[in-house]
Amino acid sequence: MSATQTSRGERALLTIGAVCSRLKDEFPDISISKIRFLEDKGLLAPRRTRGGYRLFSEDDVERLRRILELQRDEFLPLRVIRQELARPSGKERRRKRAEPLAEGDFALELDDLCDRAGIPHELAHELEEFGLLVPRREDRQKRFSEGDAEIAAACGRLAHFGISARHLRTFRTGADRQASLLEAVVAPALRSRNPERRQEGLRELEALADAAQELAQLLLVRDLREFAAR
Numbered sequence: 001m002s003a004t005q006t007s008r009g010e011r012a013l014l015t016i017g018a019v020c021s022r023l024k025d026e027f028p029d030i031s032i033s034k035i036r037f038l039e040d041k042g043l044l045a046p047r048r049t050r051g052g053y054r055l056f057s058e059d060d061v062e063r064l065r066r067i068l069e070l071q072r073d074e075f076l077p078l079r080v081i082r083q084e085l086a087r088p089s090g091k092e093r094r095r096k097r098a099e100p101l102a103e104g105d106f107a108l109e110l111d112d113l114c115d116r117a118g119i120p121h122e123l124a125h126e127l128e129e130f131g132l133l134v135p136r137r138e139d140r141q142k143r144f145s146e147g148d149a150e151i152a153a154a155c156g157r158l159a160h161f162g163i164s165a166r167h168l169r170t171f172r173t174g175a176d177r178q179a180s181l182l183e184a185v186v187a188p189a190l191r192s193r194n195p196e197r198r199q200e201g202l203r204e205l206e207a208l209a210d211a212a213q214e215l216a217q218l219l220l221v222r223d224l225r226e227f228a229a230r
Contacts, residue, residue: 013047013055019064027068029118029156035064037116041078043067043085072157077150106136106143113144117152119159126165127155131172178216182208 014022016032023030038044039054044064046054056064063085070076070084108116113133114124127133132155135142144152155168182205183190189201 016054019056075154106145108144116149119156130169
């Protein structure tokens, strides 16, 4: 089977390997497993041959490129990227929090995490050492969440520019301080014995998280613009 077509009626459709090769220069951390992962998450929907081979159109490739750009340039998690792709082009996007406040499943082993994030095991161990990854232990094995995988992917993109895990700890420290501040605001509601009041407190915390993340992004963009203008 050709790398770019499987039959006369399927010309201009790329196999997953061809797509990976085509985007490799622009996105060095791309891999076949990462493309499959994005498909599993419902962000990509390539055609399939009768034999089960994936076939990607030019629109599929552009969609994938957009997903990878949003991950690399804006550090957006997959949930927010899905929302972004669903919006009409050109519409103003409002930043969302990285993860819902409800607790996620810790179902990923270390190999799964590294595969999905596109990082080596050594970096994953360093990220854990400096508190950026916080796995749980289940049956004597470390388990990571989907949020951990997205954090690891973002750290991997920063590491590509020479920023080590030791320096990435700054982000964790800043996040801890913000979380402590927001927690203090809604602590009375979250500790209430009234279920409705606790639920209201959780909604308030989610709204605060959105506003805090938007503020942090705006301040960062402003500082970077000033730096670029020097």
